[in-house]
Amino acid sequence: MTDLAHSATRRRASFGGWLIADRQRVQTVVTLFVLVLMVVVFGLINGRFFTVTNFQNLARNTAPLIISACAMTAVMVARGLDLSVGSVLAASSVVAASLAVKGVPLPLAFLGGLVFGGLIGFANGWIIVRMRVSPIIVTLGSLNIARGIAYLITPSAILVGLPPRWSDIGTSNLGPFPVPILIALAVVAVYAWISRRTKFGKHIYAVGGNEEAARLSGISVDRTLIILYVLSGVMAALAGIVLSTRVGSGDPNIGIGFELAVIAAVIIGGTSLSGGEGRILGTVIGAVIIGTLSNGLNLAGVEPFWQYVAQGMVLIAAVVLDRRVNEQVMRLGARS
Amino acid sequence: MTPAAEPLAATPLLRVAGLSKQYPGVRALNEVDFDLVPGEVHCLIGENGAGKSTLVKIIAGAQKPDRGTIEVRGQKTEIQSPRHAKDLGLAFIFQELSVVNGLTVAENVVLGSEPGSAGRFDKAAAVATTRQALAGIGFDSLDPNARVGTLSTAEKQAVMIAKALCANADVIVMDEPTSPLEEQEVQKLFAVIATLKAQGKGIIYVSHKMREIETIGDRVTVFKDGARVATLPRSAISPRELIRLMVGRDLGDIFPAKARTPGRAILEVRGLSGARIHDVDLTVRAGEIVGVAGLVGAGRTELLRSIFGADPVAQGEIRVDGERLHANAVRAAIRAGLGLVPEERRAQGIVPVLSVFDNVLLPWNEFPASRRFKGTPDAVASRAIDSMSVKTPSLAQRISALSGGNQQKVVVGKWLTMNTRLLLLDEPTRGVDVGAKREIYRIIDDLAKDGLAILLVSSELSEVIGLSDRIVVLNGGRVVGELPGNASEAAVVELSMIHGLGASTGSEA
Numbered sequence: 009m010t011d012l013a014h015s016a017t018r019r020r021a022s023f024g025g026w027l028i029a030d031r032q033r034v035q036t037v038v039t040l041f042v043l044v045l046m047v048v049v050f051g052l053i054n055g056r057f058f059t060v061t062n063f064q065n066l067a068r069n070t071a072p073l074i075i076s077a078c079a080m081t082a083v084m085v086a087r088g089l090d091l092s093v094g095s096v097l098a099a100s101s102v103v104a105a106s107l108a109v110k111g112v113p114l115p116l117a118f119l120g121g122l123v124f125g126g127l128i129g130f131a132n133g134w135i136i137v138r139m140r141v142s143p144i145i146v147t148l149g150s151l152n153i154a155r156g157i158a159y160l161i162t163p164s165a166i167l168v169g170l171p172p173r174w175s176d177i178g179t180s181n182l183g184p185f186p187v188p189i190l191i192a193l194a195v196v197a198v199y200a201w202i203s204r205r206t207k208f209g210k211h212i213y214a215v216g217g218n219e220e221a222a223r224l225s226g227i228s229v230d231r232t233l234i235i236l237y238v239l240s241g242v243m244a245a246l247a248g249i250v251l252s253t254r255v256g257s258g259d260p261n262i263g264i265g266f267e268l269a270v271i272a273a274v275i276i277g278g279t280s281l282s283g284g285e286g287r288i289l290g291t292v293i294g295a296v297i298i299g300t301l302s303n304g305l306n307l308a309g310v311e312p313f314w315q316y317v318a319q320g321m322v323l324i325a326a327v328v329l330d331r332r333v334n335e336q337v338m339r340l341g342a343r344s
Numbered sequence: 345m346t347p348a349a350e351p352l353a354a355t356p357l358l359r360v361a362g363l364s365k366q367y368p369g370v371r372a373l374n375e376v377d378f379d380l381v382p383g384e385v386h387c388l389i390g391e392n393g394a395g396k397s398t399l400v401k402i403i404a405g406a407q408k409p410d411r412g413t414i415e416v417r418g419q420k421t422e423i424q425s426p427r428h429a430k431d432l433g434l435a436f437i438f439q440e441l442s443v444v445n446g447l448t449v450a451e452n453v454v455l456g457s458e459p460g461s462a463g464r465f466d467k468a469a470a471v472a473t474t475r476q477a478l479a480g481i482g483f484d485s486l487d488p489n490a491r492v493g494t495l496s497t498a499e500k501q502a503v504m505i506a507k508a509l510c511a512n513a514d515v516i517v518m519d520e521p522t523s524p525l526e527e528q529e530v531q532k533l534f535a536v537i538a539t540l541k542a543q544g545k546g547i548i549y550v551s552h553k554m555r556e557i558e559t560i561g562d563r564v565t566v567f568k569d570g571a572r573v574a575t576l577p578r579s580a581i582s583p584r585e586l587i588r589l590m591v592g593r594d595l596g597d598i599f600p601a602k603a604r605t606p607g608r609a610i611l612e613v614r615g616l617s618g619a620r621i622h623d624v625d626l627t628v629r630a631g632e633i634v635g636v637a638g639l640v641g642a643g644r645t646e647l648l649r650s651i652f653g654a655d656p657v658a659q660g661e662i663r664v665d666g667e668r669l670h671a672n673a674v675r676a677a678i679r680a681g682l683g684l685v686p687e688e689r690r691a692q693g694i695v696p697v698l699s700v701f702d703n704v705l706l707p708w709n710e711f712p713a714s715r716r717f718k719g720t721p722d723a724v725a726s727r728a729i730d731s732m733s734v735k736t737p738s739l740a741q742r743i744s745a746l747s748g749g750n751q752q753k754v755v756v757g758k759w760l761t762m763n764t765r766l767l768l769l770d771e772p773t774r775g776v777d778v779g780a781k782r783e784i785y786r787i788i789d790d791l792a793k794d795g796l797a798i799l800l801v802s803s804e805l806s807e808v809i810g811l812s813d814r815i816v817v818l819n820g821g822r823v824v825g826e827l828p829g830n831a832s833e834a835a836v837v838e839l840s841m842i843h844g845l846g847a848s849t850g851s852e853a
Contacts, residue, residue: 207458207465210451214444221442224404225456225507226427284446 032287035278038333039293042326046297050304057307064186068178068254070299071188072097072247074292076266077273078199079243081291083236084274085203087216087283090237091147092132093244094266095154098259100125100245102158105167105258108174118177122245128154129241133234151267158260167258178254188250195243200288212236217284272319273298276326297322354382355418357515357546358403358434363412365398372398373409374570380515380546385537387557388550390567390590391777396550398570400517403548404436405429416515430456435508437518441500445493450474452492453507477506481536497640498529505536516540517548522556523774526639527805527837534560552778554583555806566590591779598782599810600789602829606632606813608665610797611766613651616660620646621821624660628766628797633788635812635829636801638840643821644801645687648768651799652684653677665765678707679715683759685752687770687801693755694743701739703754704728708761716762728757732787749780756787766797773807785811805833 104121203209214222277294279286356379365373405423460466474488607630649655657671686692732753817839
């Protein structure tokens with residue numbers, strides 16, 4: 009314990025030293041700054057931004073993004089990528105909805121959706137590691153396949169005849185907190201715990217940071233990757249259930265472009281595209297930035313099409329800003 | 345170094361017998377016998393492709409032998425996988441250090457066998473184990489919580505050794521462990537190896553460097569063409585004999601005689617300063633080889649790159665043949681007759697997917713006729729390849745299919761297609777076997793004799809001394825002295841280490 013205390017005081021000795029000890033910290037501080045700035049600006053533009061109802065809305069709308077982005081962070085830290093999440097979200101929610109329409113009890117219907125997502129994730133992971141195909145190609149394929157399945161289940165129409173309690177998860181509150189954000193926070197907690205406090209978490213970073221080192225250390229790289237893709241599929245399905253119970257339907261058109269928002273959130277949050285680096289906390293901030301952006305622009309009455317432009321610009325700006333700040337901080341660190 | 349007791353009595357930690365491995369078209373390993381006893385350093389030596397790496401890969405569980413037996417501590421076994429090798433107590437420290445930069449020292453040391461129950465990672469236990477292992481090899485000062493990405497190569501190696509100890513390995517295989525290290529770091533590694541020997545570990549030490557083998561080897565096994573040529577005891581180790589066994593002929597002195605006469609000054613550098621170099625003055629004459637010595641981080645590579653315009657120059661003047669060279673512009677440098685052979689051949693020297701022809705003509709294609717050697721592309725490429733005596737089936741061969749030595753000759757050769765007057769050579773023989781090294785030395789000497797000015801950087805001191813007419817010593821980015829080409833290694837080391845280490849290392853304050 010004395011050791012821990014010792015290193016803590018030594019680190020606290022200088023904020024700069026603490027900051028540059030870990031590249032990720034700089035990133036987190038920068039993104040947090042961007043988020044605060046956005047909140048302040050939106051608050052000034054529209055008085056309705058700072059209301060409980062709006063924050064509840066924001067939380068409800070951002071929850072699916074946070075859920076899927078946590079899983080994507082782990083996949084990307086292990087140097088993978090999952091482009092299929094948007095389609096898996098749609099297909100899983102359609103699976104769950106069609107089961108519910110057929111009279112299957114709701115919990116089982118939801119479970120069916122999650123299992124479906126997991127199966128797609130397993131197929132992704134299995135083909136990537138066993139057939140040695142690049143994750144971009146495999147998940148680009150399953151993006152189309154899952155979207156196709158969604159339309160096949162509900163041919164070009166929105167499912168009707170859902171049981172009345174279908175919307176419970178997406179629309180109810182626990183105290184002042186919308187249930188979707190509570191689910192998202194639970195996912196965040198689990199992923200943060202996995203990545204920091206478990207052996208599996210260390211293996212994720214090892215696989216992404218130096219796959220050969222991981223293999224030589226006796227880690228099963230294939231198994232690690234497959235598990236991560238399965239989890240990504242399950243989390244996309246969970247995001248789909250949260251989203252479709254909020255809108256109250258089983259719509260095969262939902263989640264188009266969702267994968268790009270998820271990847272943007274992960275990258276804004278500081279996860280390296282080349283693997284080995286990344287934090288759940290950063291991703292959460294990244295997801296909230298994207299959520300806040302569309303919420304704030306909506307309130308400000310900006311046309312939806314402009315929101316795409318804004319989202320793209322924020323993604324690029326966040327990465328550029330991070331790189332600049334990092335260079336500066338490192339330079340100062342080297343000089344001091 | 346403590347001379348070990350004659351390793352005879354104990355059960356071998358590892359014994360292989362009749363080991364053979366055939367790859368398509370190549371007999372990589374042919375009836376090889378080898379053993380390792382507790383408390384010995386057993387060196388493996390041989391040219392690239394002689395079979396050392398294949399043997400190591402089989403022991404590591406990365407390859408399966410076609411025939412032959414492996415015994416670990418007297419138990420016959422077949423090594424199935426890297427995991428199995430680890431469980432058998434075999435550890436490997438490869439040149440490409442298998443560390444994960446994003447994890448901490450402790451996380452790396454216990455990677456794959458983390459402490460903690462039911463999937464939980466027990467950080468305190470990991471830190472304690474790591475601290476103990478590091479203390480055992482004299483690296484107490486290394487913080488188990490530090491990120492491995494922030495460590496030096498020597499420290500990363502220590503992490504790998506600590507990892508081997510934590511896995512209870514008693515056979516530790518080191519593949520060229522000193523090539524990325526500084527002289528004093530090498531000494532520290534040798535001290536660690538002595539500690540490991542005292543603990544009864546067996547060490548298989550793969551190296552090209554004769555001096556190291558003389559220093560720490562208890563036995564040496566020489567490989568040639570996939571077969572074991574000889575295993576010599578410590579008393580019989582001599583560099584000349586080893587080279588004769590490896591190459592199958594007596595190479596004599598591997599450095600050409602220094603019979604060159606320097607002419608007019610080609611390169612004049614005055615007060616050059618950049619990110620890692622400070623106020624450097626330097627002159628290289630036609631027909632002269634000037635060596636640059638100094639520790640890793642002394643600014644050697646940065647000096648070459650700054651002259652070539654590849655690294656930013658803040659101040660100073662570079663003149664080529666009396667004419668002032670525009671700084672910070674690679675194209676201007678090439679136009680003025682400069683050529684750089686960079687440190688990392690694969691990453692910076694060649695374009696692996698292109699042919700030998702396309703690689704050798706890379707600069708030639710980019711510049712007007714006035715700046716390059718006259719002739720048709722075919723004639724120019726053939727001439728460069730011939731004068732470098734590159735061994736390739738044809739010019740259309742993909743360069744990645746050539747050996748390291750031949751790739752390097754192509755990298756040098758591409759500057760012979762231009763009107764090159766000054767060659768900047770950065771580690772020209774890194775990762776090249778002894779036979780090819782000797783050839784590259786001869787070529788460098790020939791080029792200088794033909795009137796080229798050559799500025800040479802190498803971390804192998806013997807190379808700098810063996811080739812150079814003058815040696816410039818860098819320390820902390822500054823020139824701290826100049827020695828004649830016949831200086832002793834001790835003199836060079838003294839100059840590069842003793843001078844006060846200036847501002848460059850003071851990041852603590």
